[in-house]
Amino acid sequence: MGPLLHFVSKSILVALAGAGLGLLATWSALERGASLEIVEAGPWRAAPRAALREADPYTRAGRARSGEIPMAPAEGLAFFASRDDEGAPLDARCDYAIASPVPAARFWTLAPLDAQGAMTATANGRMALTSAQIVRDEAGRFEIVASRQARAGNWLALPAQGPFMLALRLYDAPASAQPAAAARAAMPSLRKGRCA
Amino acid sequence: MxxxxxxxxxxxxxxxxxxxxxxxxxxxxxxxxxxxxxxxxxxASRDSFARIAQAVPHLHRFALLPQPAPGAELTPRQDPMLARAACRFDLAGGPVRLRVDLSQLDGLLLLSFHDRQGSTFYAMTDRGALRGRIDIRVVTPRQLEDIQAEDPDDEIPQDLRLVAPGAEGFILAGSLALDGADMESARGRLSLVACASEGDGGAGGG
CATH class of the missing domain: 1.20.5 (Single alpha-helices involved in coiled-coils or other helix-helix interfaces)
Known part of the structure; x- marks a missing residue:
């Protein structure tokens, strides 16, 4: 093999390996839901600007791939949690207590999703709780029990089994203007109870 | 050495x-x-624009989107308590006008305007209505110039003009159901939102 042929074949190898590595990195970043603009508060995570044209390139690529239409700041703010306050993954075999406060909002909804973020069948067929359905004490405080078994009071029905996520969506929320500060100030606690 | x-x-x-x-x-x-x-x-061939186009074949008219169910979600991670309708637009045929009859509305109404990539270029809720009305014209920069040229000098325009980043896109309207039984009314409330092309041959509203 002449030196030129040697160089050309090595270059082709470099180009192929590089392209493969680069695409693998893209795939893995999008699979992990990589985003450069995340607000975190305990186990709750939000991407307040994900809907916008100015969102970071990873968020925009992920959105193009998934087809998701995130909430814009002018509409509200969506938080997702896949772990409890202790950092343990949410598991439908366990009960969870979700206690106030919730950031100020005209309305909010709380919905269970499967571990991939897809809608999943629940014990009572209901897909979410809304702020209008919550029973509160005199001070306006409340506790929601998330369980696959029926509960008296504020019950969020969970999927039959497996790891799951929670989505807390705030509508007409001042929090969407200052998401980081609002999240630090008032996010609901998420404590694990008994496990089957 | x-x-x-x-x-x-x-x-x-x-x-x-x-x-x-x-x-x-x-x-x-x-x-x-x-x-x-x-x-x-x-x-991407299955982005939000493609998904909306699949559910809403016609332009310039709102159509209710199917209510999501496990294993059947038009777009992922949407709020199951939200009823949604979409109006696809193409400004090549003229500006697109969106009006909401707020006198009949109770509850939360969300409006978001999306470009060809699905990005939101404008969004609001019914709280953002000016003087009790929502009257929005989605325009190209050229159409905005034409409209402004026809504006009377002594009046403030009553409508909001939104310059879209491209000719194609879609408008989403969302109405929140407060519980499962409220879902039918939430879907009904979306009929208060109308979208129409103002082009010469612009067909119908709805």
Whole structure:
């Protein structure tokens, strides 16, 4: 093999390996839901600007791939949690207590999703709780029990089994203007109870 | 000190070459990674625009989107308590006008305006209504100039003009159901939102 042929074949190898590595990195970043603009508060995570044209390139690529239409700041703010306050993954075999406060909002909804973020069948067929359905004490405080078994009071029905996520969506929320500060100030606690 | 042997020199050159090829591979990988991330929004075939187009074949008329169910979600991670309707638009045929009859509305109404990549270029809720009305014209920069040229000098325009980043896009309207039994009313409330093309041959509203 002449030196030129040697160089050309090595270059082709470099180009192929590089392209493969680069695409693998893209795939893995999008699979992990990589985003450069995340607000975190305990186990709750939000991407307040994900809907916008100015969102970071990873968020925009992920959105193009998934087809998701995130909430814009002018509409509200969506938080997702896949772990409890202790950092343990949410598991439908366990009960969870979700206690106030919730950031100020005209309305909010709380919905269970499967571990991939897809809608999943629940014990009572209901897909979410809304702020209008919550029973509160005199001070306006409340506790929601998330369980696959029926509960008296504020019950969020969970999927039959497996790891799951929670989505807390705030509508007409001042929090969407200052998401980081609002999240630090008032996010609901998420404590694990008994496990089957 | 001994003089380096020819074999050592050849081995050293081999390491240098391997390092060079390794660095070159990493550079190519970096470029491929960045290029693919930036290109994806233009290449994806199942993005939100395509999904809305699949559910709403016609232009310039709101259509209710199917209520999501486990295993049947038009777009992922949407709020199951939200009833949604979409109006696809193409400004090539003229500006598109969106009006909401707020006198009949109770409850939360969300409006979001999306470009060809699905990005939101404007959004509001019914709280953002000016003087008790929502009257929005989605326009191209050229159409905005034409409209402004026809504006009377002594009046403030009553409608909000939104310059869209491109000719194609869609408008989403959302209405929140407060519980399962409220879902039918939430879907009904979306009939208060109307979208129409103002082009010469612009057909109908709804």
């Amino acid at each position: 001994k003089a380096p042997r020819a074999a050592d020199i050849r081995q050293g050159e081999g390491w240098m070459a391997a390092l060079g090829y390794g660095l070159a591979t990493l550079c190519v990988a970096g470029v491929a990674h960045l290029a693919s991330v930036l290109a994806l929004p233009h290449l």
